[in-house]
Amino acid sequence: MVLSAGMQAPEFKLNDHEGQPHQLTDYRGQTIVIYFYPKDDTPGCTKEACSFRDAYADFKEAGVTLIGISPDSEKSHTKFIEKYELPFTLLSDPGHKVCEAYGVWGLKKFMGREYEGVYRTTFVIGPEGEIKHVFENVKPDDHSQEVLAAIKQ
Numbered sequence: 602m603v604l605s606a607g608m609q610a611p612e613f614k615l616n617d618h619e620g621q622p623h624q625l626t627d628y629r630g631q632t633i634v635i636y637f638y639p640k641d642d643t644p645g646c647t648k649e650a651c652s653f654r655d656a657y658a659d660f661k662e663a664g665v666t667l668i669g670i671s672p673d674s675e676k677s678h679t680k681f682i683e684k685y686e687l688p689f690t691l692l693s694d695p696g697h698k699v700c701e702a703y704g705v706w707g708l709k710k711f712m713g714r715e716y717e718g719v720y721r722t723t724f725v726i727g728p729e730g731e732i733k734h735v736f737e738n739v740k741p742d743d744h745s746q747e748v749l750a751a752i753k754q
Contacts, residue, residue: 610726611702615692618678633666636723637705641673641681649741656745
C-alpha cells in the first residue's frame with residue numbers, strides 16, 4: 602500500500618553516502634521532499650536526480666530539504682553524487698525496509714521479465730511529519746518542477 606496525503610510518514614533511520622545516519626525526526630519543523638528511485642546512474646534515475654539538482658536553488662529558496670532514497674550502497678551513492686554534482690542527500694536502503702514501509706517496493710515488469718524493485722515515487726512531508734503530497738509513477742523529466750508547483754500551492 603502506498604501512503605497517501607494526510608497520513609503520518611513512517612519513521613526511518615538510514616545512512617547517507619558518508620555513513621552518517623539520518624532519521625525522519627531529524628527533519629521535524631521542515632518541509633522535506635523524499636524521492637524514491639530504483640538505481641543510481643541509470644538513464645531515468647539520472648534524469649530525475651539532475652532535474653532535482655537543476656532546481657535545487659528553488660527548493661532551497663522555498664525552505665525545502667531534498668532527499669533521495671534507493672537500495673544502492675553508500676559507495677554507489679558517493680559515485681553518483683560526485684559524477685553528477687548532486688547537492689542533496691542520498692540515503693541507502695539496501696534491505697529495502699524503508700521502501701516497503703512507504704509502499705514503494707514490489708513486483709515490476711521490464712522487457713518481459715518480472716522482478717522486485719522500487720516504484721519511482723515522491724513524497725512531500727510537512728513540518729510535523731505528515732504527508733502533504735504523493736507523486737506515483739513519476740516521469741523523470743522535469744519531475745522537480747511538478748513537485749515545486751505542488752509545494753508552492
